[in-house]
Amino acid sequence: MGTRAGIVVTGTEVLTGRVADRNGPWLAERLREQGVDVAHVVVVGDRPDDLHAALEFLAGTEVELVITTGGLGPTADDLTAQVVGEFQGRPSEVDSEIEAHIAAIVERLSSSRNWRLDPQATAAANRKQALVPVGAAVLAPIGTAPGLVVPVAEGRSGPPVLVLPGPPAELQGMWPGALANPTVRAALGEPAEIRQRTIRLWGTPESELAAVLRAHEQRLEGLEITTCLREGELEIVTRFGAEAEDSYGGLESVLTDAFADTIFATDGRTVDEIVAGSLIERGSTIATAESCTAGLLAARLTERAGSSAYVLGGLVVYSNEAKHALAGVPTELIERVGAVSAEVAAALADGARGRLGADLGVGITGVAGPGGGSEEKPVGLVHLCVTDGSRTLARQVQLPGSRADVRARAVAVALHLIRRLLEETAAQG
Amino acid sequence: MGTRAGIVVTGTEVLTGRVADRNGPWLAERLREQGVDVAHVVVVGDRPDDLHAALEFLAGTEVELVITTGGLGPTADDLTAQVVGEFQGRPSEVDSEIEAHIAAIVERLSSSRNWRLDPQATAAANRKQALVPVGAAVLAPIGTAPGLVVPVAEGRSGPPVLVLPGPPAELQGMWPGALANPTVRAALGEPAEIRQRTIRLWGTPESELAAVLRAHEQRLEGLEITTCLREGELEIVTRFGAEAEDSYGGLESVLTDAFADTIFATDGRTVDEIVAGSLIERGSTIATAESCTAGLLAARLTERAGSSAYVLGGLVVYSNEAKHALAGVPTELIERVGAVSAEVAAALADGARGRLGADLGVGITGVAGPGGGSEEKPVGLVHLCVTDGSRTLARQVQLPGSRADVRARAVAVALHLIRRLLEETAAQG
Numbered sequence A, B: 001m002g003t004r005a006g007i008v009v010t011g012t013e014v015l016t017g018r019v020a021d022r023n024g025p026w027l028a029e030r031l032r033e034q035g036v037d038v039a040h041v042v043v044v045g046d047r048p049d050d051l052h053a054a055l056e057f058l059a060g061t062e063v064e065l066v067i068t069t070g071g072l073g074p075t076a077d078d079l080t081a082q083v084v085g086e087f088q089g090r091p092s093e094v095d096s097e098i099e100a101h102i103a104a105i106v107e108r109l110s111s112s113r114n115w116r117l118d119p120q121a122t123a124a125a126n127r128k129q130a131l132v133p134v135g136a137a138v139l140a141p142i143g144t145a146p147g148l149v150v151p152v153a154e155g156r157s158g159p160p161v162l163v164l165p166g167p168p169a170e171l172q173g174m175w176p177g178a179l180a181n182p183t184v185r186a187a188l189g190e191p192a193e194i195r196q197r198t199i200r201l202w203g204t205p206e207s208e209l210a211a212v213l214r215a216h217e218q219r220l221e222g223l224e225i226t227t228c229l230r231e232g233e234l235e236i237v238t239r240f241g242a243e244a245e246d247s248y249g250g251l252e253s254v255l256t257d258a259f260a261d262t263i264f265a266t267d268g269r270t271v272d273e274i275v276a277g278s279l280i281e282r283g284s285t286i287a288t289a290e291s292c293t294a295g296l297l298a299a300r301l302t303e304r305a306g307s308s309a310y311v312l313g314g315l316v317v318y319s320n321e322a323k324h325a326l327a328g329v330p331t332e333l334i335e336r337v338g339a340v341s342a343e344v345a346a347a348l349a350d351g352a353r354g355r356l357g358a359d360l361g362v363g364i365t366g367v368a369g370p371g372g373g374s375e376e377k378p379v380g381l382v383h384l385c386v387t388d389g390s391r392t393l394a395r396q397v398q399l400p401g402s403r404a405d406v407r408a409r410a411v412a413v414a415l416h417l418i419r420r421l422l423e424e425t426a427a428q429g
Helices: A023-033 A048-059 A080-087 A096-113 A119-129 A168-180 A182-188 A206-215 A242-258 A271-282 A296-301 A320-327 A331-337 A342-356 A403-428 B023-033 B048-059 B080-087 B096-112 B119-129 B168-180 B182-188 B206-215 B242-258 B271-282 B296-301 B320-327 B331-337 B342-356 B403-428
Strands: A004-010 A037-044 A065-069 A092-094 A131-133 A137-139 A147-150 A161-164 A195-202 A224-230 A233-240 A263-265 A286-290 A311-317 A360-366 A381-387 A392-398 B004-010 B037-044 B065-069 B092-094 B131-133 B137-139 B147-150 B161-164 B195-202 B224-230 B233-240 B263-265 B286-290 B311-317 B360-366 B381-387 B392-398
Touching: A004 A023, A004 A048, A023 A037, A023 A065, A023 A168, A037 A048, A037 B048, A048 A065, A048 A080, A048 B037, A048 B048, A065 A182, A080 A092, A080 A131, A080 A147, A080 A161, A096 A119, A119 A131, A119 B206, A131 A147, A137 A168, A147 A168, A161 A168, A168 A182, A195 A242, A206 A224, A206 A233, A206 A242, A206 B119, A233 A242, A263 A271, A271 A296, A271 A403, A286 A296, A286 A320, A286 A342, A296 A311, A296 A403, A296 B296, A311 A320, A311 A342, A311 B320, A320 A331, A320 A342, A320 B311, A320 B342, A331 A342, A342 A360, A342 A381, A342 A392, A342 B320, A360 A403, A381 A403, A392 A403, B004 B023, B004 B048, B023 B037, B023 B065, B023 B168, B037 B048, B048 B065, B048 B080, B065 B182, B080 B092, B080 B131, B080 B147, B080 B161, B096 B119, B119 B131, B131 B147, B137 B168, B147 B168, B161 B168, B168 B182, B195 B242, B206 B224, B206 B233, B206 B242, B233 B242, B263 B271, B271 B296, B271 B403, B286 B296, B286 B320, B286 B342, B296 B311, B296 B403, B311 B320, B311 B342, B320 B331, B320 B342, B331 B342, B342 B360, B342 B381, B342 B392, B360 B403, B381 B403, B392 B403
Parallel strands: A004 A037, A004 A065, A065 A161, A286 A311, A286 A360, B004 B037, B004 B065, B065 B161, B286 B311, B286 B360
Antiparallel strands: A037 B037, A092 A131, A137 A147, A147 A161, A195 A233, A195 A263, A224 A233, A311 B311, A360 A381, A381 A392, B092 B131, B137 B147, B147 B161, B195 B233, B195 B263, B224 B233, B360 B381, B381 B392
């Protein structure tokens, strides 16, 4: 596939899972836009030898560029610049210009935030962050850590290493400057776009998809297809060069035919985008009443900027008293059929709609677990209802997994129920 | 540090960031319990050559065991078993006993879920999943994919490879069986526990911590300290062998002295655990009224099983009408001081408390962005208030980052405000 790059993510906190890495994926996506493929992302702790081994591995995989993220902070476990310098045959020295630049940034930050910094400690931290391998190009810091482009020392061979900071905002802010650096530019070569398209199905088992793809194998030349099942959605991502555009068109029509009932996006749109777009188009508003998901649906509906145009608000009705007091669910109904029931889900949807004066109301009630289940109403049982006053869609599902899985999956089911109600209304109204 | 292992996470969806890896960190933690350290986690796409290169790298880093996750599914991009088999010098063959076993599982699954599966496609998928390297030990499937323990072929040298499925529930369910396997057991050796302790600070800059650690450097022998700043919390994780327990005690008292104002946990507890424990201990209940965070705080407070003992519910008051209708914020007040104001945050906290009949009420209102900011009230400005009727704590913060960052960070600020109110009441009441 042409030019390739390797990424090293540093940090024991990432290796041990206390922090999820956002930089590797972000960089992989930016590189793809440049026509550059990523073969490996190596996560490594804050140990010099392990970082050195990772650099050696990636430099040996025929990549044109190695990128490191993290390990540029002021603490002693931040070692990336020095290790990369040694690896490339370039020892590090304090760059006094950069030291002064960092000192000015720290001074501005600390005075705007009223930090009381110990001057000696601050000076030591600044000096540490100004250690730069000799002959490296410096990328202006967004936070306090400068980025680096470290070519291999003269007389040796290997790809250049681009050293970026760990905090995602700093790394992302530095990317345009990194791309403009001549060494990086030369390594990445002429951009030759790799296209990527996404198709999404809701409710098709992965084995059915596998069978259809196998049956059409010979028509899929030049396409790199990966499939992924997530929260009940089957995502099909295809990557290809411009010359395989026709093959991709063939794949898209095969899937559209085979999965007419479950395909909900051929243009990469997520269910969130479809629901938001459809609410905006109709000028409709929405409100929620959530028991087991306890605000997750409202939070997800408001993830998008501008969502105040259609989300009025929601009710988190964790206790039965709240179901009655906030959403107007009759106490008698809860006593008769139980809080986890189709009737209460419907009453919650009506209550959300009525109390917030919204066009659409959504109700969710279920057993998230791990406790609270019974033979009749086991952990994972969730009732959902969406109504616009004239049309109502209800579903009962039995969801697998942990408490977090059940809650997340129930939100996905709710979003697809909203999507279906909006589609049906559009089709019939 | 003794025994080490390497992990390969497979899947283009992980490499490109469409799915966050949960398996690498989970396995690293389980291995630590066995006294085994992980040096590298390599993320690799669904390409045989790249997987082969990753195996070669890890096998060469002096590890006793290599673990792979993912790539055992029924689709053509699921290649792990075959590639590992080739790498270890063991070609794959269909194991008919496993094939029958998988067929029975699929049959049971599909009949309980009313799937209409194409028999031929299903048979092909089952056969694909029953391909096993000759001489490998099979771990019973939790889903449909069996796990594998693949020793290196006779006459060759290298660590065994433990092949586990990608879905976290399947991988985790298979772990006890994997640990019981004699080859895995022999590779991991006698458990020699690596201890790990976590201390958390709220509001201390990382450079201050670095200075304190530097000043006591000679007392920290035998401790591997990593620090990580996340949502305003500074997390200090220390790993050490049993012989360094005294050094760790020294570190803990140094930090407790130096950061008496900001240290909030020396026992690894999260702010979530502290708040939950304190509410349970007092028998108090809590309710929320959220504007910019729109349910995220309620969702976070209910992440824990058993949270219905103290969370009554919440109000998501995205529109001004909802602030008035649901939380009783006077319309006149909103018109006079604006929805994002200390006064409205206080009225929301009171409203949440009153409407839900809770002991504690929390109010959050802010500008999450990216639009909606002004010179006077810029993006990132958030007002928060917590009250128990007699005591009230309020804060105004200016949070950096994206819309998602501002929302997540505001939730963290709210949790610490709740923690402080509970602490102060406990100390003074």
